[in-house]
Amino acid sequence: MTKVAEIFETMEWGPAPEDASKVRAWLAEHKDGFKLFIDGAWVAPTGKGMAGKASFDALNPATDEPLAKVATGSPKDIDKAVAAAKAALPAWSATSGHQRARVLYAIARLVQKQSRFLAVLESLDNGKPIRETRDIDVPLVARHFYHHAGWAQIIDREFPGYKPVGVVGQIIPWNFPLLMLAWKIAPALACGNTVVLKPADHTSLTALYFAELCQEAGVPPGVINIVTGGAETGEALVDHPDVAKIAFTGSTAVGRRIRQRTAGSGKALTMELGGKSPFIVLEDADLDGAVEGLVDAIWFNQGEVCCAGSRLLVEEGVADKLVGKIKARLSKFRLGDPLDKTIDMGSLAAPIQKTRVGALVEQARGEGAQVWQADVAIPANGSFYPPTLLTGVGTGNIAWREEIFGPVLSVMTFRSVKEAAQLANHTRYGLASAIWSENINRALELAAELKAGVVWVNTANQFDAAVPFGGYKESGFGREGGRAGLYEYLKPEKAWLDKGEVRLAAPARHGGEGPVPMSGIDRTAKNYIGGKQTRPDGGNSLEVLDHHGRFAGRVGDGNRKDIRDAVEAAVGAESWGKSAAHLRAQILFYIAENLDYRAGEFRDRLVSLTGATAKAADREVAASIERLFAYAAWTDKFESPVLNPPGRQLAISVHEPLGIIGVTCPDAPPLLGFISQIAPIIAMGSRCVVVPSQRYPLLATDFYQVLETSDLPGGVVNIVTGEADALTKTLAEHDSLDGLWHHGSAESSRMVEAASTGNLKRTWVNNGKARDWFDKATGEGPEFLRAATQVKSIWVPYGD
Numbered sequence: 001m002t003k004v005a006e007i008f009e010t011m012e013w014g015p016a017p018e019d020a021s022k023v024r025a026w027l028a029e030h031k032d033g034f035k036l037f038i039d040g041a042w043v044a045p046t047g048k049g050m051a052g053k054a055s056f057d058a059l060n061p062a063t064d065e066p067l068a069k070v071a072t073g074s075p076k077d078i079d080k081a082v083a084a085a086k087a088a089l090p091a092w093s094a095t096s097g098h099q100r101a102r103v104l105y106a107i108a109r110l111v112q113k114q115s116r117f118l119a120v121l122e123s124l125d126n127g128k129p130i131r132e133t134r135d136i137d138v139p140l141v142a143r144h145f146y147h148h149a150g151w152a153q154i155i156d157r158e159f160p161g162y163k164p165v166g167v168v169g170q171i172i173p174w175n176f177p178l179l180m181l182a183w184k185i186a187p188a189l190a191c192g193n194t195v196v197l198k199p200a201d202h203t204s205l206t207a208l209y210f211a212e213l214c215q216e217a218g219v220p221p222g223v224i225n226i227v228t229g230g231a232e233t234g235e236a237l238v239d240h241p242d243v244a245k246i247a248f249t250g251s252t253a254v255g256r257r258i259r260q261r262t263a264g265s266g267k268a269l270t271m272e273l274g275g276k277s278p279f280i281v282l283e284d285a286d287l288d289g290a291v292e293g294l295v296d297a298i299w300f301n302q303g304e305v306c307c308a309g310s311r312l313l314v315e316e317g318v319a320d321k322l323v324g325k326i327k328a329r330l331s332k333f334r335l336g337d338p339l340d341k342t343i344d345m346g347s348l349a350a351p352i353q354k355t356r357v358g359a360l361v362e363q364a365r366g367e368g369a370q371v372w373q374a375d376v377a378i379p380a381n382g383s384f385y386p387p388t389l390l391t392g393v394g395t396g397n398i399a400w401r402e403e404i405f406g407p408v409l410s411v412m413t414f415r416s417v418k419e420a421a422q423l424a425n426h427t428r429y430g431l432a433s434a435i436w437s438e439n440i441n442r443a444l445e446l447a448a449e450l451k452a453g454v455v456w457v458n459t460a461n462q463f464d465a466a467v468p469f470g471g472y473k474e475s476g477f478g479r480e481g482g483r484a485g486l487y488e489y490l491k492p493e494k495a496w497l498d499k500g501e502v503r504l505a506a507p508a509r510h511g512g513e514g515p516v517p518m519s520g521i522d523r524t525a526k527n528y529i530g531g532k533q534t535r536p537d538g539g540n541s542l543e544v545l546d547h548h549g550r551f552a553g554r555v556g557d558g559n560r561k562d563i564r565d566a567v568e569a570a571v572g573a574e575s576w577g578k579s580a581a582h583l584r585a586q587i588l589f590y591i592a593e594n595l596d597y598r599a600g601e602f603r604d605r606l607v608s609l610t611g612a613t614a615k616a617a618d619r620e621v622a623a624s625i626e627r628l629f630a631y632a633a634w635t636d637k638f639e640s641p642v643l644n645p646p647g648r649q650l651a652i653s654v655h656e657p658l659g660i661i662g663v664t665c666p667d668a669p670p671l672l673g674f675i676s677q678i679a680p681i682i683a684m685g686s687r688c689v690v691v692p693s694q695r696y697p698l699l700a701t702d703f704y705q706v707l708e709t710s711d712l713p714g715g716v717v718n719i720v721t722g723e724a725d726a727l728t729k730t731l732a733e734h735d736s737l738d739g740l741w742h743h744g745s746a747e748s749s750r751m752v753e754a755a756s757t758g759n760l761k762r763t764w765v766n767n768g769k770a771r772d773w774f775d776k777a778t779g780e781g782p783e784f785l786r787a788a789t790q791v792k793s794i795w796v797p798y799g800d
Contacts, residue, residue, distance in 0.1 A: 013334065016341040018130045023120045026209070033069035034204075036077055036228065037211035039084035040221025047074035056230075058205055061127035062338050062347040062382040070204045073227035075236035078196070081225040082242050085167045085194035088222025093164045093192035101152040104189060106217035108145035111138065114213065118206060122178055123338040125205040127347030127383065128301050130339050140463060141182040143646075147465035148186035151486060155190060158483075161777065162490040164192035165268050166244030169237040172207075173250045174200035174349050175304040175405075181207055183480050184247050185224060186465070191489040193245075196225045198237055202350050204228045238262060245269065247488070249306070251403075252429075252474050256757045264750025266767050270478025270488045272306065272470055273760070274403040275431030278424035279309030279460070280446065282417070283318045285436035289458065291325045294409065295344075297434055297460035299333070299387050302348050303407035306475075307432035309460055311400060313420050316413040323391065323411060330374040330387045337379075347382045348406060354383040357406030364390055364399035369410070395426055403429070417442060421449035428759070430472030434460045440796070447794050453479075455794045464645035468653055468791045473738075477762045477790075482643065482653065484791050495778050500770025502743050503724075504667040504695045507549040524554040525701035527562055527721060530569035531714020533704070537561035542722065544698055547611030555697045558722035563689065563730045566718035570660040570687040571736060573715030577657035577685035581636035584683055588635065591710040592628035598706065599625070602671060602699070609696050610670065623774055624675045630780050631679040638684070638785045649797040655789040657685035658762065659738030662731035664724055666743040666766075670696035672773045674703065677741055678717055680784040686738075687716050689731065694724040728752060735759040741787065742766065762787075 033055050035042040045054050055069045073081075092100075111118065118141070119133040128137075151158070168188045172180035177199060188195050199207040211226050227233060238246055238261050245268035248258055252274040262269055279297050281290045297309030314322050338346035348354045365371050369390040378384045388408040393400050399410045414420040424433060432454040437443040440457070447455040453471045456462055463469060468479040478488050524541050526533040536556035546552040556562075576584075595602070599621045606617035643651040661681055666673040670693040681688045692700030700719050707717055720727060725748050731740055732755035739762040742752045746768030756763050764787050773779040 013342045017337065018120055018123075018339040018341060020120050020124065020339055022117055023124060027068050030068055034071055034208050034228070036071050036073055036081070037208070037224075037226040038077070038081045039225065040215065040219070043077075043080070045071040045073055046076040046080075056201065058125060059350075060124050061349050061351070062379070062384075064351075064381060067124060068205060070201075070208075070228050073198070073229035073233040075232070077227055078233060078236040078240060081196045081227050082167055082237075082240050084222035084225055085196050086242050088220060089164075089167060089194045092194055092220060092223050095192070097152045097155045100190060100192065101149045103217060103219055104145050104149035104152055104186060107213060107219070108142050108149060110213045110217055111142040111145060115139070115142070118178060118209065120339065121209060122206050123346070126174065126177060126203050127338050127349055129343050129346045131341055132301060137176060137179045140465070141178050144182040144186045144465040148190040151187070152190040155192075155486075159486065159490055161493050163493050165489055165491050166193060167242055168193045168195050168245045168247060168489065169240065169243040170195055170197045170247045171234050171237065171250065172197065172199055174202040175301060175306070177203040178206040178210065180249050181210060187480070187485050188247070188489050189223065191486060193489055194223050196227060196237060196243070198227055198229065198234050201228070201230045235261070241265070243267060245489070248272070252760070255476060255760065259757045259760065260754055263753035264746065264767070268488070268491070270470075270480070271476035271760075272478070272480060273431075273474065273476035274429055275306045275308070275471065275475050276311060276401070276403055276427045276429045277307050277309050277432040277434070277452070278311045278313050278450075279434045280420050280424060280436065281312070281314040281318070281322060282435070282437040282439070282442060283315040284438045284442075285318075286438060287318060287322050287325055290322065290436040291329050293434065293436060293458070293460045294326060295329065298409045299345055299407050300461055302345055302385070304349060304353070304405055305461065307454065307461065309432075309434050310404060310409060311424075312409055312411045313414055313423055314411065315420075316415050319411075319413045323389070326389060326409075327372065327374075330389070331376065333374055333376050333387055335376060335378050335384050335386070345387065345407060347384050349383070351383050353405070354385050357385050357404055357408065360398060360402070360404045361388060361390070361408060364393065364397055364410075367397045369393045369397055369399055395423070401427070417446050421446060425449075425451045428474045431475035432456070444794070453790070453792055455792065457794065457796045459649070459795060459797050462645070462649070462795050464651070466643050467645050467651045467793050467795070469793065470791070472790060474760050476760065479791050484653065487786065492778070492783060495771065495783070496766060496769035497772055501668055502666045502766060502768065502770050503745060506545050506695060507547065509545060509549050525556065525698060525721070527556050527558055527566070528701070528704035528707070528717070528719040529562070529566045530572070530718065531708070531712075534565070536722070537565070544696070546609050552609060553698055555701060555721040558720040558727055560730045562720045562722075563727060563734065566689040566720050567660060567734055567736050569715040569718050570689055573687050573713055576687060576713055576716050577659075579685065584685060585632045585635040587710060587712055588628050588632035588679065588682060591706060591712065592625050592632065594706045594710050595621070595628065595703075596625050602702065605699060605702060606671065609698060619774075620669050620672050624672050627672065627676050627780055628679050631683040634680070634785060635683040638782070638789070647797070648799045649795060652794045652796070654792045654794060655684070655785075656792050658788055658790050659686060660736060661686050661688045661788065662728075662734070662737050662740040663688050663690045664728045664731070664742045664744060665690065665692050665700070666770065667693045667695040669773055670699045671703070672779070673743070674700050676773050676779050676784075680780075680788045682712070682716060684785055684788040686788050689718045689720065689737070691720055691722070691724050691727045691731070697721040725751075729755055732756045733758060737761050739763070739787070743771075744768070
């Protein structure tokens with residue numbers, strides 16, 4: 001036995017194992033295998049799933065030891081679970097917020113009472129160190145249920161006019177099994193939804209134990225259902241027609257497939273996907289603090305973190321010094337038994353993951369990277385991989401471009417803050433980032449330039465139930481946490497009409513098909529791109545008929561090249577998003593003023609084209625002017641709240657412009673439907689490429705003359721006329737668009753969602769339903785402002 005004196009001589013760490021006897025006893029009680037948790041009871045699977053087997057082994061990745069047999073849910077089991085959730089939905093959604101709060105509070109208390117048990121079980125099943133499950137994961141699980149118990153209590157007062165989305169299918173990953181469960185289930189239940197959750201096949205055990213806690217907490221049968229299994233199980237959940245929403249956390253590749261499978265289904269969708277997060281160190285940073293921040297950013301959880309700071313960008317003058325400090329720190333790293341409280345890093349979650357990480361590192365080496373790995377002891381068994389540093393990488397290297405999802409850090413230098421932002425944003429991902437600097441002005445200046453959903457200043461991997469989390473670009477869409485996260489589990493009580501036309505057919509041409517004699521000088525309306533009237537690229541035009549079928553004029557027949565030119569113009573107007581809200585409000589007021597000056601002209605155009613009465617046309621013009629005033633008012637009042645997560649830190653939940661948004665407009669009402677969509681986009685600092693009403697495009701081409709006299713910078717609003725569905729498909733496929741709002745048929749809505757998967761742009765489609773644009777509750781307001789923005793959470797700690 002080692003003597004104390006000998007320990008002081010060597011200062012070697014001694015083992016500090018966590019007791020796992022209670023967890024192993026629980027596993028022994030289930031030696032015959034786990035069942036599925038459906039409708040408040042344990043149910044045997046009805047068929048065979050993965051590889052034709054009714055169950056699969058849950059393994060301890062640190063030892064390759066089998067822990068338990070887990071049931072494979074089949075599509076029939078998903079049917080049962082969804083049916084149970086659907087049956088439980090009416091009663092649960094009608095339950096008072098207070099009663100739902102009591103259930104969530106009971107879950108939170110049980111998580112705390114069983115915190116050590118859950119921490120040990122998570123470490124055994126996932127391979128992460130007990131220090132992390134004990135001190136980070138499980139406390140955050142309890143925090144999420146406490147926080148959302150509070151939201152349940154006040155949900156009716158804080159979200160008037162909203163209701164639950166319905167049955168929610170939730171698919172979670174293997175890197176934070178229990179925490180991701182809490183992120184998904186807590187807000188769903190607080191809002192009155194019911195849930196069918198599919199855990200990752202590698203790490204299902206804490207979800208199964210959580211089901212037992214749900215029984216003890218008094219969760220009504222059918223409100224929470226947990227179905228284990230593999231990809232086939234998840235696909236059945238995604239495809240199920242009675243599921244109203246899918247919430248997914250996982251890889252970008254799988255996220256694309258889910259977007260494709262749900263296209264046209266009417267399902268709401270939120271996805272938190274992959275990342276390639278930059279960790280930026282300015283030369284004035286506390287370098288020792290930055291090194292410890294890096295440990296938390298990339299070697300926390302073995303680097304198996306979607307927001308891991310896997311790309312180190314360091315200012316050139318301190319690069320060598322910082323890399324030396326990193327190597328010295330990693331040389332002291334301890335890898336070993338995840339239940340040993342003295343280790344720094346545990347095992348990767350599965351052998352297949354270890355193989356994948358190793359292959360990507362070797363590919364990076366082949367592409368020119370210099371590979372340095374800490375010379376530390378690594379257990380012979382299990383899926384352990386050493387902390388790895390890659391230098392000499394370029395922006396084309398696989399390690400810089402693709403998510404490795406392991407303990408691998410790539411290093412690159414920069415010379416200016418501008419260059420740092422450019423390198424940081426040079427990725428298809430946009431989940432998170434970290435900035436280290438002692439100059440808070442420089443740090444916040446850089447934070448504003450980063451295209452990421454989360455920015456940590458002088459810290460890393462901070463999470464809280466009150467602070468929204470989610471990505472930009474191909475890191476997904478939607479937010480989890482806080483008020484923004486609750487909107488993902490609610491829908492307006494009235495948004496779409498049960499009846500109403502979105503697309504109107506042109507009447508039969510009056511007087512046959514012969515040519516129309518010209519009267520006066522020809523005036524064919526052009527496209528409006530970059531603040532200028534431009535002829536369509538194809539050189540063709542389309543005839544516009546009035547309500548009698550008589551010739552009313554011609555507009556350009558836009559094509560793919562016109563859409564491309566319009567998007568390029570919008571890209572060039574990026575500075576609009578950085579303009580002051582007050583300026584944007586002034587311009588919206590000015591647009592309204594100029595429209596009001598020409599109100600009679602627009603009234604007459606509406607009457608002649610649509611056949612509306614003069615009174616009805618006056619009403620539409622007046623509503624359009626009022627809508628511009630409304631969004632001028634909202635411009636500087638859609639606030640970015642300052643949040644107070646636990647600890648000595650603040651989090652600013654910034655509403656940033658979404659970027660470039662494609663818009664396809666309804667045919668009725670042609671002017672108000674057009675203005676109701678471009679106005680919130682202008683207000684929030686985004687830019688748009690608009691396909692106006694195909695039936696009545698002359699209202700939009702008349703309106704660009706109003707824009708030309710209203711000081712709106714070129715490229716903020718771009719208008720391309722033509723065949724709506726063809727142009728919409730081009731918009732959906734364009735990878736420089738950040739969002740697409742579509743009003744058309746159910747089939748064209750399906751096409752938009754399916755075609756948007758190239759860059760996973762945010763889509764907002766009507767699924768063939770009409771909207772009452774005259775109703776202020778459905779035709780304007782925060783729903784449109786949220787669609788025109790994205791939330792960036794900036795964490796700022798304070799104090800020494």
